[in-house]
Amino acid sequence: METKKINLDTNCPNTWCPGCGDFGILMAFKQAVTSMIESGTPKENIVITGDIGCSSKIADYLGLNSFIGLHGRSISLAEGIKMGNPDLKVFAFLGDGGCLDEGISHLIHAAKRNTDITVIMHNNRLFALTTGQFTAVTPKGLKTRSTPSGSIEEPLNPLELLIASNASFIARAYSSRIEDVKNLVLEGAEHKGFSFIEILQPCVSFYNTIEFYNERVYYSQNPNLESKESALKLAREWNYNGEGRIPLGVMYKTDRPVFESETLSLVPRKEDFEKCLKTHS
Numbered sequence: 001m002e003t004k005k006i007n008l009d010t011n012c013p014n015t016w017c018p019g020c021g022d023f024g025i026l027m028a029f030k031q032a033v034t035s036m037i038e039s040g041t042p043k044e045n046i047v048i049t050g051d052i053g054c055s056s057k058i059a060d061y062l063g064l065n066s067f068i069g070l071h072g073r074s075i076s077l078a079e080g081i082k083m084g085n086p087d088l089k090v091f092a093f094l095g096d097g098g099c100l101d102e103g104i105s106h107l108i109h110a111a112k113r114n115t116d117i118t119v120i121m122h123n124n125r126l127f128a129l130t131t132g133q134f135t136a137v138t139p140k141g142l143k144t145r146s147t148p149s150g151s152i153e154e155p156l157n158p159l160e161l162l163i164a165s166n167a168s169f170i171a172r173a174y175s176s177r178i179e180d181v182k183n184l185v186l187e188g189a190e191h192k193g194f195s196f197i198e199i200l201q202p203c204v205s206f207y208n209t210i211e212f213y214n215e216r217v218y219y220s221q222n223p224n225l226e227s228k229e230s231a232l233k234l235a236r237e238w239n240y241n242g243e244g245r246i247p248l249g250v251m252y253k254t255d256r257p258v259f260e261s262e263t264l265s266l267v268p269r270k271e272d273f274e275k276c277l278k279t280h281s
């Protein structure tokens with residue numbers, strides 16, 4: 001039997017800077033989606049959301065159902081879509097700015113609720129589309145367009161925040177390691193509940209971290225995936241500032257009730273609803 005070739009391309013011209021880490025994420029995501037479709041997930045059941053940023057332009061380059069919203073709102077859009085149709089596989093794309101500055105409350109609450117979506121945060125550690133201003137994860141001392149004398153703030157550690165917010169799947173990847181990104185996307189999508197994948201992504205135009213990451217990243221899966229203590233230990237190995245090694249891989253994974261299933265189980269069945277109406281009429 002002839003197999004139909006899966007085409008995820010679009011006609012949209014790509015405007016990312018040559019060498020941007022976003023290309024690696026796009027390639028890995030296409031491979032992951034191709035594998036999902038080949039394993040039986042209907043293409044029309046895969047939905048992506050985005051906001052405003054270089055990262056969210058990924059939706060323009062993927063021939064999939066998508067919804068682009070305001071900056072920082074990719075996660076809330078994904079939650080709404082999933083609640084409307086729990087059969088869908090929903091991926092929320094956004095940058096560190098949209099995720100940890102404008103949209104940080106959505107991130108925390110989606111993790112706390114355990115909504116069954118996969119958040120993919122392109123972490124270039126600044127607001128790239130607007131030409132490089134500091135975000136919550138910009139290293140201390142970095143000179144950006146909005147911190148000309150160097151940022152005076154300590155960066156936030158998003159993985160520690162996710163552990164504290166009770167996210168049920170937390171992982172870190174690096175955009176140049178395409179096979180690992182693909183596998184983590186598949187693992188995150190397979191997970192029942194909220195999955196968060198941070199992808200370290202060099203912005204070659206405003207903060208070129210290629211050499212920095214190449215020298216420091218290493219794969220280190222948490223040996224005790226359900227232990228928050230060992231997840232925290234891994235998450236704290238790198239403080240988003242300077243030196244030290246940077247662990248990649250799944251840091252935390254646990255099973256707990258999923259928000260959509262819990263909520264929908266509270267909705268009365270039609271027969272019960274009609275019985276109730278009869279009783280009270």
Ligand SMILES: Cc1ncc(C[n+]2csc(CCOP(=O)(O)OP(=O)(O)O)c2C)c(N)n1
Nearest residue numbers: 052053054055071095096097098127128129
């Ligand atoms: C509420 C709001 N704040 C700020 C902006 C301006 N703005 C648009 S894109 C952007 C930068 C996006 O940075 P990030 O989310 O980190 O994604 P990246 O471009 O780095 O991939 C900013 C600040 C906006 N559109 N809306």
Ligand code: SF4
Nearest residue numbers: 017020054128203204
């Ligand atoms: S500005 Fe940075 S993040 Fe945006 S496309 Fe260029 S290299 Fe990539």
